[in-house]
Structures are given as structure tokens and as C-alpha cells.
Amino acid sequence: MATVNRGAVVLQPAYFTSSVFVKALRDDITNLVHTFHEKYKEDNTKPFELFKTLWSAQGWKWMHFKVFDSRTRQTFLNVTVRLFLERMVKTEAPFVRTVVLFGLYTFFNTQPTGSAPALRGLSHIPIPIDQYASLIALPGTLTTPYLAPLQPFASYVVSALVDAQVFHLLPNSELGVLNPRDIPREIFVEEGLIDSNQPQRKGGHYSKRDKVIKARTALDAVGRWAERTPSPSAAKTTRTRYEAEKTRLVQEIGVGSAGEREASQGVVERLLEAHAGSDGDIEAWTGLARVQTASGSAGGMLRMLQ
Known part of the structure; x- marks a missing residue:
């Protein structure tokens, strides 16, 4: 043999x-x-x-x-x-x-x-x-x-x-030119002796300790996301404030007034002047056609404040 x-x-x-x-x-x-x-x-x-x-x-x-x-x-x-x-x-x-x-x-x-x-x-x-x-x-x-x-x-x-x-x-x-950048790269953590009376975890299965760690990590991630994301109530408050400011602005300027028409026309003229001499197609510029249409209608540029 x-x-x-x-x-x-x-x-x-x-x-x-x-x-x-x-x-x-x-x-x-x-x-x-x-x-x-x-x-x-x-x-x-x-x-x-x-x-x-x-x-x-x-x-x-x-x-x-x-x-x-x-x-x-x-x-x-x-x-x-x-x-x-x-x-x-x-x-x-x-x-x-x-x-x-x-x-x-x-x-x-x-x-x-x-x-x-x-x-x-x-x-x-x-x-x-x-x-x-x-x-x-x-x-x-x-x-x-x-x-x-x-x-x-x-x-x-x-x-x-x-x-x-x-x-x-x-x-x-x-x-940080050395490879690896920092040493030690691998950290050995001694978890202590294994209790023979406890059932051993099978390969591919998470232990209770692993599940707790994963749950805490996920909870922390959700918490960080929540801190960065405004709540629905905050978004509603912002919208309400915007509507109030818009109403106040319209009342001060006055829809259809000479000042409103002059301001609208001034915006269009400044846009055209800013792009004078460009090789591109003015009509293809994003939003320009909409601005020109709004300036010649009732309400002028204020109609674009949706």
C-alpha cells in the first residue's frame, strides 16, 4: 500500500x-x-x-x-x-x-x-x-x-x-505609502474558552451574539439615515411657509401690474443678453421658452412659482 x-x-x-x-x-x-x-x-x-x-x-x-x-x-x-x-x-x-x-x-x-x-x-x-x-x-x-x-x-x-x-x-x-498602510492589519480578539455544554454553531448559521451585533449595526444605520432625512411634519411646515411667503410676494408686487410686467421682461432680456454670441440654439436652452411664454401672459413670471 x-x-x-x-x-x-x-x-x-x-x-x-x-x-x-x-x-x-x-x-x-x-x-x-x-x-x-x-x-x-x-x-x-x-x-x-x-x-x-x-x-x-x-x-x-x-x-x-x-x-x-x-x-x-x-x-x-x-x-x-x-x-x-x-x-x-x-x-x-x-x-x-x-x-x-x-x-x-x-x-x-x-x-x-x-x-x-x-x-x-x-x-x-x-x-x-x-x-x-x-x-x-x-x-x-x-x-x-x-x-x-x-x-x-x-x-x-x-x-x-x-x-x-x-x-x-x-x-x-x-x-501612507507602505503596504499594508497600517500594521497590525489583522487584529486577533480572544473570545475565551468555549463552553462544551453549549450547542456549537453550525457553519453558515449566525449565533445569537452575531444576530445582536447585526441588529445593532442596522439600527445605528437607520438612526443615521433618520438624522439626515427631514420628517414629514418638517416637510409640511416648509411647504406651508413657502406658500405664505409666495402669497405675500404676490400681494406686494400685484399680478398684472406695470412693475410685474417690467420685472418679467427684464428677466427675459437678461437671459438673452447672457447668452448673446453663443453658437448654440437659444430655443433649445432648457426653460427659456417657458420663461418667455410666462412673461407675456397674465401673472407673468409669478405663474412659474408653483
Whole structure:
């Protein structure tokens, strides 16, 4: 009897853009920065050597072996460098930005090569132009006595990355140029343990909780529509007010009076003057024939106030 091998379990790219991975990696980066800070206060004579020691001790050297599938690995690499870069914005302290720069540099330059089968690698680091400018200026901010030991190493790392043409420049970050625009894109919500005594929902059927959510959503939508739509009583009030204003206007002008006929004729003359010299057919203009007819009849233009 022939045997069939089980398929390999492969993480989907969505895992690495989800809150499960993004939150964990953000915490790991924060822990790396804090640990380096504590050790740096004790001895700052060899900062980059200290960083490499912590990098290995915390298991970062194994990061590249988390996933091997090419499609998923591409997302993993892009998200990882993006999470390093997000801690290098101007709002972060120069010390934090420097430690994260060391991490980005080390992660990018320790990608496995020569393995069999070959692992997919990251050839360029996408970075918005404003973040790139901030990165280039970072060494110049390390001028205080506490930060000065970091400056030569930060300068070397920045120069090495720029000379190797590692960065793929993108438009300003305010334009949302990265894909996905925001991370995490998928949010994992833990709903708690399943009660085995409760009947399980069949596929394609809504649970009571789902029905309540859908009902509330529909109710909110109806409420928003009702706020935008005037009520019948409001429409009736508007119509009544219009009729009253129309009656008052007719009484003041007077139907068939010289003032009414002069005003009607003036409207027609201004319309004809406005369209003088046009290549189009005046008779075809919408409403013009109706205006001319109304101006020459009893009641004039007031007849059009229906």
C-alpha cells in the first residue's frame, strides 16, 4: 500500500501582519532597547560589541529561521524591518533610535546566504523619504557626553547602509505609502474558552451574539439615515411657509401690474443678453421658452412659482 506524506505546515503571510506577531515583535524590540540601556550605563566603552552580545543572548540571531516559505518569508522580512524603522522616527529619543539602528543593520546583514535550498532574502529596505532624512541626521544628534560613545558606531552603520544602496526611497510617510498602510492589519480578539455544554454553531448559521451585533449595526444605520432625512411634519411646515411667503410676494408686487410686467421682461432680456454670441440654439436652452411664454401672459413670471 502506498504511503502519502503529510503536507508541510506553512504560516500564511497574514500572520506576520497580524497583531499576534506585530505586538510580540514590538515588545521584543522594546526589551532589547531597555536591556542595552541597563548594560550601557555600566560600561559604554564598546557599545556595538555590547549590542552584538545582547543580540545573540536574546535569541535574535535565530530570527531568520522562523519561516522558510518564500511567499510568507517576504512578508516576514518586510514587516520586521518596518517595525525597526518605526522606532527611528524623530519623536523617539536619540538613544532609542541608535539601538534600533544597530538592530536594523544587524538583522539585514545577517540574512543567510549559500543555504540549500536558498532562503528568500531582502535586497532593499523600503523607507519613506522623511524617515530616511531623519536616519541620515541621527549621528549628528549624538553629541552629549552620555551619547558621544555611540556616535562613531552610528556614523559607520549609516555610511555602510547608504554606500551599499540598501534603501529603497518612498514618498513621504504621511501619504501612507507602505503596504499594508497600517500594521497590525489583522487584529486577533480572544473570545475565551468555549463552553462544551453549549450547542456549537453550525457553519453558515449566525449565533445569537452575531444576530445582536447585526441588529445593532442596522439600527445605528437607520438612526443615521433618520438624522439626515427631514420628517414629514418638517416637510409640511416648509411647504406651508413657502406658500405664505409666495402669497405675500404676490400681494406686494400685484399680478398684472406695470412693475410685474417690467420685472418679467427684464428677466427675459437678461437671459438673452447672457447668452448673446453663443453658437448654440437659444430655443433649445432648457426653460427659456417657458420663461418667455410666462412673461407675456397674465401673472407673468409669478405663474412659474408653483
